[in-house]
Amino acid sequence: MDEMLASIIQGHAQRLDIKTLAGPVQNPQVLDTLSRIGVDLIYGDTIAEAQPLDLLLNTSYFAIH
Structure with missing residues (x-):
């Protein structure tokens, strides 16, 4: 049912x-x-585990410099 509804x-x-x-x-x-x-x-979580926002903003592809 869930797959049908999503489709x-x-x-x-x-x-x-x-x-x-x-x-x-x-x-x-x-x-x-x-x-x-x-x-x-x-x-x-299948894509990527949740991380604190400050860690993402300082170390990831989306880091603000």
Whole structure:
């Protein structure tokens, strides 16, 4: 049922040219399903573990210098 609902929502969003965001994804099977359905953006522990904002702003690709 969840996959069917996500697929319906994704289909409507595509027809309306709206980007979709799904999460939090905590296992690879859900990640694969959402990717196969065509969800544009996915977040959660399967992608990357949560980190404190100050650490991200100082050490990551998005660091502010």
